[in-house]
Amino acid sequence: MASMLTTISSTITRLNLLQKGSIFLTTRTLRKPLYQQILLRKNRPNFFVMSTSNYASTLFSTSPNFSKNGTSEDDQLVVLGIETSCDDTAAAVVNSNGEILSQVVSSQADLLAQYGGVAPKMAEEAHSRVIDQVVQEALDKANLREVDLSAVAVTIGPGLSLCLRVGVQKARKIAGRFNLPIVGVHHMEAHALVASYLGYKDQLLNSFLRGHNLLILARDLGQYVQLGTTIDDAIGEAYDKTAKWLGLDMRKSGGPAIEELAREGDAESIKFSTPMKQHKDCNFSYAGLKTQVRLAIESRNINAEIPISSASCQDRSARADIAASFQRVAVLHLEERCERAIDWALKIEPSMKHLVVSGGVASNQYVRARLNQVVKKSNLQLVCPPPGLCTDNGVMVAWTGIEHFRMGRYDPPPPVDEPEDALLDLRPRWPLGEEHAEGRSEARSLRRARIHPSLTSIIQASLQQQQL
DSSP states (O other), rough: OOOEOOOOOSSSSSOOOTTTOOEEEOOOOOGGGSSSSSSEEEEEEOOOEEEEEESSSSEEESSBBBBBBSSSSGGOOEEEEOSSSSSSEEEEEEEESSSSEEEEEEEEEHHHHHHHOOOHHHHHHHHHHHHHHHHHHHHHHTTTOOOGEEEEEEEEEEEEEHHHHHHHHHHHHHHTTOOEEEEEHHHHHHHHHHHHHHTSSEEEEEEEEEEEEEEEEETTTTTEEEEEHHHSOOHHHHHHHHHHHOOOOGOOOOHHHHHHHHHHHHTTSSSSOTTTTTTTTSSSSHHHHHHHHHHHHHTTOOTSSSSSGGGHHHHHHHHHHHHHHHHHHHHHHHHHHHHHHHHHHHHHHHTEEEEESSSSGGGGGHHHHHHHHHHTTTTTTEEOOHHHHSSHEEEHHHHHHHHHHHHTBOOOOOOOTTTTTEEEOOOSSSOOOOEEEGGSHHHHHHHHHHHHHHHHHHHHHHHHHHOO
8 A cells, every 4th residue: 555644743562463474363352243262364465455435444354264154354343443643533443344333522622612623621621521421422422332342442542641641541441441452543544534434545644633744655554665754843833823913712722713804815915935945854843933923913003802703894804814925825835845755756656646635624624625736746745624524523533443353452451450650652753654864954963053062061061060
């Protein structure tokens, strides 16, 4: 599977990873009748045939293992997915036929509006208040109990550690109590595998989240090459901050608010500089653009305390011009990076056919339109998941859990009496894949170089004090 992702990003080796062609043995007695025996699998292939349903595509192995009654083993997998990496509490139940049995999301829109973005401690408390309810509702809507599950999948990173902990603790309680295997999921890989869920095997996957941007060539499940990453702020962060400074309604996050206001403005009215023009790589940087926007807002005496709904016609026009100018340059930076990444990816995998955009910003129609122009230059197809699968959700976590469970990549059930303060495997920073040689950022190297001299001077001063 040759594909490419743009998402957040250590390779996924914590789980029981088995190389292609190896034998694995699971001795756990799973809840489905099909698994009332020890399973032995060998040389399971990684090629799929797609069968399209109304909602999404269903994936079947080309040579599945069959039970004695003629039913495919994978047909029987039912996985609960739990997602709490940032500001949405989500859970879903998905089976290995690709059917979404339930999907529940509890939004923190009011908190976003109150704090103008994600406040980690507040987000953690919000997750803790609703996690039991969200998971139970997902089970109820699927008309299932925990004993009916084959496994539990949960996001363990990247994300906010306080938030990740809530979901992981809940997943481990369920898995421990009901003797279920647990799959630790990479948040960005989950966004990436939405593409395979929809039936696209070969793609340049380009996932945009509030916390990070990443460009990845996905060659197979768990085999990724990182072409570009975020060196400071991501596009979602830039949208959120700009929306806050312009006094926009943050209940739907900054992206939709900026996109709506930008339609009223002149995108050429303010000449913001495009980030990193001098760096010929695929990395992203939005910190400088944020500073330009803040200065433009200050120079026009725009008061964010006055909401856009109460602004005068002149004030609203000024805000709209800033929103439109910001969006033009922010997306231009994406275009340039994606265009270069496509060139690199095609050299590695000439058969690549798709650019898949996933993550929250993928819902932005302006982003889609501009990137659609980029892919046409290379005769690729732009693929965007449905809005409900673009933003953080439990479906993507459950499906990724199914994909890895099929390959034997999971952990055994946790202890039933695991203490509340147990040390958990949380990965707030978790790279996805191996860094492409050409993708090593000169900007990041310079950034480190600027830091090192100050550290050296501190060490030298400390040594001199000791000598005195």
